Amino acid sequence: MYKYNCLNPIAQVGLDKFDENYVKTDKVEEADAVIVRSAAMHEMEFSENLKVIARAGAGVNNIPLDKCAEKGIVVFNTPGANANGVKELVIAGMLLAARDIIGGINWVQEHEEDGDLVKMTEKKKKAFAGTELEGKTLGVIGLGAIGVLVANAATHLGMEVYGYDPYVSVDAAWKLSRNIHHAKTVDELYKESDYITIHVPALEDTIGMINKDAISLMKKDVVILNLARDLLVNSEDMVDALVSGAVKCYVTDFPTPEIAGVKGAIVIPHLGASTEESEDNCAKMAVKETIDYLENGNITHSVNYPDCDMGVKGDGARITILHHNIPNMLGQFTGLLAKANMNISLMANKSKKGYAYTMIDVDGVAAAEVVDALEKIEGVLKVRVIQ
Ligand SMILES: NC(=O)c1ccc[n+]([C@@H]2O[C@H](COP(=O)([O-])OP(=O)(O)OC[C@H]3O[C@@H](n4cnc5c(N)ncnc54)[C@H](O)[C@@H]3O)[C@@H](O)[C@H]2O)c1
Ligand SMILES: O=C(O)CC[C@@H](O)C(=O)O
Numbered sequence: 001m002y003k004y005n006c007l008n009p010i011a012q013v014g015l016d017k018f019d020e021n022y023v024k025t026d027k028v029e030e031a032d033a034v035i036v037r038s039a040a041m042h043e044m045e046f047s048e049n050l051k052v053i054a055r056a057g058a059g060v061n062n063i064p065l066d067k068c069a070e071k072g073i074v075v076f077n078t079p080g081a082n083a084n085g086v087k088e089l090v091i092a093g094m095l096l097a098a099r100d101i102i103g104g105i106n107w108v109q110e111h112e113e114d115g116d117l118v119k120m121t122e123k124k125k126k127a128f129a130g131t132e133l134e135g136k137t138l139g140v141i142g143l144g145a146i147g148v149l150v151a152n153a154a155t156h157l158g159m160e161v162y163g164y165d166p167y168v169s170v171d172a173a174w175k176l177s178r179n180i181h182h183a184k185t186v187d188e189l190y191k192e193s194d195y196i197t198i199h200v201p202a203l204e205d206t207i208g209m210i211n212k213d214a215i216s217l218m219k220k221d222v223v224i225l226n227l228a229r230d231l232l233v234n235s236e237d238m239v240d241a242l243v244s245g246a247v248k249c250y251v252t253d254f255p256t257p258e259i260a261g262v263k264g265a266i267v268i269p270h271l272g273a274s275t276e277e278s279e280d281n282c283a284k285m286a287v288k289e290t291i292d293y294l295e296n297g298n299i300t301h302s303v304n305y306p307d308c309d310m311g312v313k314g315d316g317a318r319i320t321i322l323h324h325n326i327p328n329m330l331g332q333f334t335g336l337l338a339k340a341n342m343n344i345s346l347m348a349n350k351s352k353k354g355y356a357y358t359m360i361d362v363d364g365v366a367a368a369e370v371v372d373a374l375e376k377i378e379g380v381l382k383v384r385v386i387q
Helices: 065-070 083-098 101-110 117-128 145-156 170-175 186-192 212-217 235-244 276-296 329-339 368-376
Strands: 002-006 022-024 033-036 052-055 074-076 137-141 160-164 195-198 222-226 247-252 265-267 318-324 344-352 355-362 380-386
Touching: 033 276, 052 276, 065 074, 074 276, 083 101, 083 145, 083 195, 083 222, 083 247, 083 265, 083 276, 101 117, 137 145, 137 186, 145 160, 145 170, 160 186, 186 212, 212 235, 235 247, 318 329, 318 368, 329 344, 329 355, 329 368, 368 380
Parallel strands: 002 022, 002 033, 033 052, 052 074, 137 160, 137 195, 195 222, 222 247, 247 265
Antiparallel strands: 318 355, 318 380, 344 355
């Protein structure tokens, strides 16, 4: 029996995938698995029992990845599961920036009781006129799951699109329309674009990347969209740019006291992934990853451990070992098993940066003293036996 805890509301269609071997608990300290959306986990203490954290979403900057890795907790996310929801909100954001749709709707609401609303409308509407997206240039920073969808969709709106991503995956490159211009530097993208949208994770080298220096390279009246993370944009520099008119409009999915209420800022309350479809997709993927890890030890879409898959566990025991990526670990594991006269039927070992994962299928059961001995090997972080 496994216990799971949800730190945020998670779509029921995903939780329904947990069968009778799983029970929901409100006590995070007794959970084997935690399913989370945006809840901040950096200050949390993790119990020895916690084996997996599944982020029903893409961004993982709310989770202390290294602390989890050191405690032998595998963290998953759900790549691409909410990408379409975000793409559609980016398109909406560009349209809201291009025309004063919000101002117009607000005006109608203010005058909804006026008897001569129809006549007033025809006089007033020029105040809310705008421009079209067709023919304008869009720069997309980050060509991952969301960036590719946004870039491709924008070409269908008749926009000229530049994409920048020095680390683009082969998979993403295959999906990218051939009409997208490849920006070799982000500065080139800044210079060319009427609209700029950013779709990168919050990392050391991306935090604050949209700052006064970057803005100084952009066209005057540029529209900037940030549905990725607030930290990517230096808010002080953005407020200055909106006030001076260097940036015409800043569309953000992250309300902060500095930016909310500034003229030219369109501030959305983190709704990028808040669609029925995205929430369902994320929940289903997060639960599937969790079950496969708990029951088979397989890792798919982890952000702090390597992916590693040996299929469905067979009749014998499966020993899984999370450990540091250092020399002679495999030799020590197999040596111990050989000494205990245990036969290995299947084995896999994968590494990712400083961490590694070894899966070993043995015939029969795994003796407790062997497990104890494995746990004592220096560099081993967690040993699990799935019987
Ligand atoms: N508003 C929301 O509700 C919402 C929803 C989903 C994702 N997000 C945010 O959007 C981000 C992107 O999501 P995704 O699903 O496309 O992720 P992804 O991992 O598929 O794509 C990220 C892309 O950024 C690229 N990248 C990394 N560093 C870069 C750099 N310095 N310059 C240019 N490109 C760089 C990577 O190569 C990758 O292709 C997430 O990390 C998350 O923070 C927000
Ligand atoms: O869970 C959410 O609503 C937001 C998710 C989003 O920020 C993400 O990074 O996937």
